[in-house]
Amino acid sequence: MITNGNSKLSQEIARQMISDHQCKVILVFEPNVQLPSKKSDSKNNLIFETIYQCNFLDHNEVKKLRNEIYQNDGTIDILIENGRVPTASKDPLSIFAFSPDRFIEETSNKITSTLNLLINFVPALKHSTRPGHFVTIQSDASGARPFLETSPEIKELVRSLNVEADNEKPRAPNELCLSTVVYNDNKSDSKLFKKFELNLHEMAGTIIRGIQSEKQVVVTYLLADGDSPGTYSLLNRVLGGTAYEVPDCVHPIQHITQQTDAELGQPVFVFHSHVDLDNDRCRVFDRVRTEIKTHAPSPDHLKGFYGETVSYAWDFKLDALFQPATSFTHLFQVKAVGGEDSQPFITITPRLTSVGTRLLQLIHSGFNSAQSTIWQDQLANYLGFWIHVEVEYTCATxxxxxxxxxxxxxGQTLMSFTNNNIEMWRTGNTFQRPKWGIYRSLNNRVSLRDERVFFNNFCLAKEPYRCVKNN
Incomplete structure (x- = not known):
């Protein structure tokens, strides 16, 4: 069963479940939404077997829906709550945007919707013919819905519902999976996903793969939304805490902005770096930094802990005239927090050699932070066009x-590198996290120029969800 049936994402999940996995799909639409005149999808000629309408804020309506589904369709194995409920505003839910009373009202609506579904459908998922899944999809990491798999209150509610259902011991954790999928776009159907059909397809596929794995999972997407003045707020909502590191304190402009990319026809992030006007956050003055990150205040699902396999994907573009230097210029880092964490484990680094060759390097720092270049190629092969990157690693010694x-x-493959025995954990590390942007040493200032680096379409996940297609 999938809620918010009018959503393009809900319909894409339904299409893939029907066509690729031969599932019977129930789509539930919001009240006062005009239902489709036919249950077929003209693009793929698929049939949505059953369509209902329900106000998920009304417990009695949800109970009625449950009873009708039981009577007409039998039990369900998977419930996907695509997190939209009626609100008084189409604006992103933010305590800074609303009055306190209004924020409480909107928050209450969102939590009520989730709780009504849990209360009415958890017993059905318990008695389904296979391990049940309750997946909620929300539009940013600070949204009002609780993270199902990490909330002790939600876990206790599910435990009590399981016991109440048949007076037996609660089902084992692997028999009822609670999962949350996070992405940042609050206007997905009306604005972004019409342009991002490929991303929509991939997001739906990622959700389905996670359900197939029968584990508790969270995946996060970060997409530029076209609101350039609100970029910092967007980054913080999705990644947690203050997720950007910029030199605005010394050079008072916004160093991460957004603009529409002519080639892609969609908004993208622009990371600005200036040789003479910037520094590293008014703390260090022999380098310049414009980066985004996950860090201690970020949710745990955005951190890599020992033994976990995490993956990232993103798009980036360097200018055709991009100029590296003999010292470091990092575009991506995998860094540890705690213990021996001075050097990143992995960096993607454009480099000017002592003989004038321009390279793109993949650098690894292992035991005692000893650095080695584990792959490199001519930088010219990576300049002037958009590149899609996929990374996956296991946090282990x-x-x-x-x-x-x-x-x-x-679609040309520019590079592919795998090492199945590489140090990705050091003594005392607590967790690992990614960083993206442009972070440059000024030791070879004469070789540098002001730069703009373009990024978009970030994906962050842990197994069993993956941001990578094949490796």
Whole structure:
């Protein structure tokens, strides 16, 4: 069963479940939404077997829906709550945007919707023919819905519902999976996903793969939304805490902005770096930094803990005239927090060699932070066009690291590297996290120029969800 049936994402999940997995799908639409005149999807000629309408804020309506589904369709194995409920505003839910009373009202609506579904459908999921899944999809990490798999109150509610259902012991954790999927776009159907059909398809596929794994999972998407003045707020909502590191304190402009990319026809993030006007957050003055990150205030699902396999994907573009230097210029880092964490485990670094060769390097720092270049190629092969990057690694002393880069315009594979026995954990590390942007040493200032680096379409996940397609 999938809620918010009018959503393009809900319909894409339904399409894939029907066509690729031969599932029977129930779509539930909001009240006062005009139902489709026919249950078929014209694009793929698929049939949505059953369509209902329900106000999930009304417990009695949800109970009635449950009874009708039981009578007409039998039990369900999977419930996907695509997190939209009626609100008084189409604006992003933010305590800074609303009065306190209004914020409480909107928050209450969102939590009520989730609780009504849990109360009415958890017993059905318990008695389904296979391990049950309750998946909620929400539009940013600070949204009003609780993270199902981490909320002790939600877990206790589910436990009590399981006991109440048949006076037996609660089902084992692997028999009822509570999962949350996070992405940042509050206007997905009306604005972004009409342009991002590929991302919509991939997001739906990722959700389905996580359900197939029968584990508790969270996946996060970060997409530029076209609101350039609100970029910092967007980054903080999705990644947690203050998720950007910029030199605005010394050079008072916004160093991460958004603009529409002519080639892609969609908004993208622009990271600005200036040689003479910037520094590293008014703390260090021999380098310049414009980066985004996950860090201690971020939710745990955005951190890599020992033994976990995490993956990231993103798009980036360097200018055709991009200039590296002999010292570091990092575009991506995998960094540890705690213990021996001075050097990143992995960096993607454009480099100017002492003989004038311009390279793109993949650098690893293992035991005692000793650095080595584990892959490199001519930088010219990576300039002037959009590149899609996929990274997956296991947090372990004898871990695994995989990276793949392809051109977005023609699908050409530019590089693929895998090491199945590489140090990705050091003594005393607490967790690992990613960083993206442009972080440059000024030791070779004469080789540098002001730069703009473009990023978009970030994905962050842990197994069993993956941001990578194949490796």
């Amino acid at each position: 004898a871990g695994r690291f995989h990276i793949n880069m392809t051109r977005k315009d023609n």
